[in-house]
Amino acid sequence: MELRRIGEYVWEIPRHGAMRVPGRIYASEKLMAELRDDPALDQVANVAHLPGIVGHALAMPDIHWGYGFPIGGVAAVDAEEGAISPGGIGFDINCGVRLLRTALTADEVAPHAARVADALHQAIPAGVGSSGAIAKLGRDEEKKILARGAAWAVARGFGRTSDLESTEERGGLATADPDAVSETALERGQHQVGTLGSGNHFLEVQRVDEVYDEAAAAALGLAAGQVALMIHSGSRGLGYQVCDDALRTMGRAMARYGITVPDRQLACVPLASPEGRQYLGAMAAAANFAWANRQVMSGLAERALAAALGVDPASLRVGLVYDVCHNIAKLEEHVVDGRPRRLCVHRKGATRAFGPGHPALAPHLRALGQPVIIPGDMGRYSFLLLGTAGAMAETFGTTCHGAGRVMSRAQAKKAGRGLDLVAELARRGVTIRAKSLGGVAEEMPWAYKDVADVVDVVDRAGIGRRVARLRPLIVVKG
């Protein structure tokens, strides 16, 4: 595949075959060297075939081989004439990350790490098919979650109303259509609100380890040495089923719309078609489910943390720094070739990163830009960034989402064979609790790129701005 370097951190795949636009990848020379023979580059070219795609098929520096879209892939399509592709969002609709500040310091938590880890592990169901954080929901109640998102959880005492101001879309997309969600999807979700799941999902107690912009960090309520909570999870079985239902429907409907794509996982239909509208309504409902899920978990975590430390929850002064989604499609306005256009931006393993002054940001964030949370691997660190004007100009207001895998799960398990994972993490100052240590082996630090390399690229390329680095103290996984 031909690849041209067009900037220090930008590479282009020229249009060829039936590509409608060129591909564009943000990467350093080091990251690109690891990518040269990766099927992810072919996947960028495949995404460029989507009807109505505008600008470039983009990939962030954490790009890696996915199914259909690469992970780290971004495609903006015209809202009137473009197509929606569930594979450009993924099975885990609104998989995302939230960061909560606390009034605690790392020195106050460290002596009680084992007790806090046990309490969090007990309070938040994790693992394969985890369920039961709150009683099984009736269909009416479940549909209320699909309609209202995080606000549903706040109304039930999980977190506070101010959290909604610090959540993308205030934690609920108004376009949600609960009736577009299948009975099977509802069944898969009915006992999963407030559950973490497995794989790369986690809850971490972290220490703010390094601050790059003290004023911005202070404006977000963070300073070095402070303890924060990070939660990474999504829409659980409900979202997975919404994706599967849509892929099946669209795979069959494509021919009717005269659409062909190089990979069936990229199945898509016009946004304005009945199938497109139905998916958009169901996807928004699943996104709302995910926001409710993370909101419930943060409430449960706050209570568990306070109980383990024997203090009043209010004394922890927990507050949401921000909640981002990194698997979603959203209708947004962007300037393309000097004129505003209504676009549907697919982000699969990529994070919205709106710059300062964007009207979608709550008043307390408007001067700063949107906080962007980039989880790393559990042995090293994660980052807090801010969205930039550069991201608005170049990447439809988008930046990276995480470290990106370098090893397959099987390779990671093989590399970790014979190693005491718990002891290895303890050596790094991390206390871990997990349902399945086999699952943890797949998620070990060496399975991932160094997230600092990824963040360095977005910072230098101007599509994100570093604010702080956070190191894990306690990790809870499925």
Place this chain on the structure above:
Amino acid sequence: MTTRARDPGPLAREIEHTADLGLEVEAPTLPLLFERAGLGMLELMIDLGAVEPLERRAIAVKGDRIDELLHDWLQAILVDFQARGFAACELAVEELGARHVRGTAAGEPIDPARHRLYTEIKGVTYHQLAVRETTDGWWARIICDV
């Protein structure tokens, strides 16, 4: 025929995929391929050695193509596992036509106290999904999102 998780020999082979889980399955017949693929996927999620065939459930799917049938067959097993908490340790394809598959799963409700759980599979993707007839029988490749 019935394929049991405890039958000797591998059900499926894990293949390299950076982010997700890939499986390759071989079998002398198409029904056996479906049975092995189903159990091969289940054994990524649960230790099938501890699952007993205490209950039977019917599985029936319809599709236009053989790869679509395999996808839907696996997805039905996945939904039974995740939404209904049912783990199968035996699969039997009773009827396999050009546009439908009908079979039975035998297993029991998942009990986290007795059953060791591994990876959560989010969905069966269409990415590189393939079912082919070979000189020795049938071969399939499946990539699951985890």
